[in-house]
Amino acid sequence: SARLGYYWVLRAFELTYGIKENPIKLDSPLGKEAILVVESDITSTHPIFGLKFLEAKAQGSNLIVVDSRRTKLARHASEFLKIRPGTSVALLNGIINYALKEGVHMSLWGTAMETTTQVPEPEEFGVEGLRELEASVKDYTPEKVEELTGIRKEDFLRVAELFTKASSRLICLTVGAAENHKGLETVLAAANLMNLLNEPPESLQVPADYSNTFGAWKVGSRPLADGLDLYRMLYGPGNLKALYVMGEDPLVTMPDGGTIEKTLKALELLVVQDIRLSETAKLAHLVLPAAAWVEKDGTFFNAEGLAQPFKKLLNPPGEAIPDWQIIRNLARVMGSELGNIDLATLRAEISNLREEEGDRRRRFVPVEFSLKEQVSEEHPILMVTGNLMQHSGALSVMSKSLSSVLSDAFVLISEEDARRAGIEDHEFIEITSRKGSAVIKAKVTDEVREGVLFVPVHFAHAKVNYLEDVSMDGSAHPVPVRIAPRR
Known part of the structure; x- marks a missing residue:
């Protein structure tokens, strides 16, 4: 499973920070003025780590959660932005563009230049590829970010200012085989932002899925x-x-x-x-x-x-x-x-194990956002997969105690989508993608945004993974599906 997730995280750190490791620190959220959690349910996938985010929030950190569903962490957030799944690269590129236009990076790197048109050479700035990065994000205006992500312009600008102008920052996201909406590009975009803001590798926390x-x-x-x-x-x-x-x-x-x-x-x-x-x-x-x-x-x-x-x-x-x-x-x-x-x-x-050494050269690696899988009239809804706190992989469903809490597959569906499809709460529905079909019990909720389904991956009988395609290049994408009641 590392080849589907963790490998790409390490690849991103090597490309952007010049290191062949992923420096995880469980107490890293503490003391940060601004924390950005990107499309990740960290309190479920890594509960002990998740507690540190809640502790940081209680101590005064601005906790910004961006997700397509209202997770436990989102309910405790200072700012919660409900994003279209799989569009966080567009959001991160937009924040980079905002920081460049505001000149935030100049003061952080001790550069006396007043405008971003006077771009310093790499040896002066400290990270290679600034010109290329600036060219790659120039079209990610607040209006474009709203169009791509569904996040309102005014909400985007408020969060972009809050995060980039904080005195200390942290970004956290998870990447793994169970999650189909984040991948290599997401980690690269996050690393680009933190490099621009002169933050060390430890400021980007991407824990392994297991x-x-x-x-x-x-x-x-x-x-x-x-x-x-x-x-x-x-x-x-x-x-x-x-x-x-x-x-x-x-x-x-x-x-x-x-x-x-x-x-x-x-x-x-x-x-x-x-x-x-x-x-x-x-x-x-x-x-x-x-x-x-x-x-x-x-x-x-x-x-x-x-x-x-x-x-x-x-x-x-x-x-x-x-x-x-x-x-x-x-x-x-x-x-x-x-x-x-x-x-x-x-x-x-x-x-006696020792970490492999990288060249320690920091670089920007521009990432273009593109929707790998488009919704259509035939498949108008995006299916997002992920983990639950009660289970880990497929093995934990064998536990009688854990299964006494949660023993069956389900799909979270918005009230709007359920009403449109004639689906009632707790009835079985058929989910169909280009790869196949699955029958799962529906839970109608306001936790997910309209046009999005969330399905946990732990239950073998549901065959959720039969609905998904595999990405060979580290990219990730939610699956376009259609839904109908199974009566």
């Missing part, structure tokens, strides 16, 4: 230069004869489930190593039972990248053993001895 995603990436779980990446493995039927899946359920958690299903069914050999019989495992030729976290000694990486060892509490059932032992045993059977590997050896290797 700690396991973060940890797997940090220990080097990624394709070699000449290896196949996730796209060529899962979205190219016929590219592979065999596939080994470990601790992942791509048939449920990754977009375009229909294509993934065809790929998996075409394999000569599918091996799944997991703690449960997942939807992907049900298609496997061989399932290897792995021990769950409570059944083994191991190491977690937290959101800040801190390695945290933990101890086994229970014995694993049946033939289940820790993942690393399965891999070691498999290597031996295949005639490839990995050496004298044990838990102590692996932990020592983790403790």
Whole structure:
């Protein structure tokens, strides 16, 4: 899942800040005069981190939330702007244009020039590509931002001034496989703004969607230069004869489930190593039972990248053993001895991990906003996907305690859209995209704006990911759909 989200975050930081890391600090919201949260339900996806935003607001920070639905954080915000989903790049470009026209960046960089027509050279300004950035955002006027995002001109100007003229600032957003409305371009646009305002990399907080995603990436779980990446493995039927899946359920958690299903069914050999019989495992030729976290000694990486060892509490059932032992045993059977590997050896290797060095050169990377998927008469509504606080990925739905709180899929729909389509609260509706259809129970609410659906991704039976297409370039886009009551 890192290849669909976290990889692109790291790529954006390398392009704009010249670093090959994503510096997450859980207390970063504290003490900031202005905080901008962009299309992200941070109190649900990262609850502990989310509490810091609420704490900062209580201490006097101006908390600005921009989203297509009224989240918990939005209800506590100083300013809440209801945006069309997937248009935050246009908003960020508009704020950059505002800052340039107001000359905010000149005073921040200690430049004595009075107008933005006198653009300093890169070595004078401190960030490469200022001329190109200015040219790329000049058309993002307040009027254009209103047209693209649905945010009123006066609201945009108020928030742009509040954020750019604050003494200290923070932008936060999340990017992951579960969210289809933010991607590489969003992170680049946010980094451009913070570079313009002379803020350090820590002022842009983009936490990984899951700690396991973060940890797997940090220990080097990624394709070699000449290896196949996730796209060529899962979205190219016929590219592979065999596939080994470990601790992942791509048939449920990754977009375009229909294509993934065809790929998996075409394999000569599918091996799944997991703690449960997942939807992907049900298609496997061989399932290897792995021990769950409570059944083994191991190491977690937290959101800040801190390695945290933990101890086994229970014995694993049946033939289940820790993942690393399965891999070691498999290597031996295949005639490839990995050496004298044990838990102590692996932990020592983790403790010696070092971040890759970048060139530390700050650059502007202009980003043009474009709607990848347009609504039409046939598909007039945009479907946004995301996470809920009660669940994480697809695994947590196996928990009886969590499922006692929330056990079934649903779709949030505005009162206006429900009335127009003849849909009543709590009735099942059919959602149809260009890729397929799904039947889900509707919740009619004022939480989402007109023309937008929100659907959580956790429930395998709903097959929400079968409605989505996959992006190969790090971009993200809500899915145009049509809706109808299922009676």
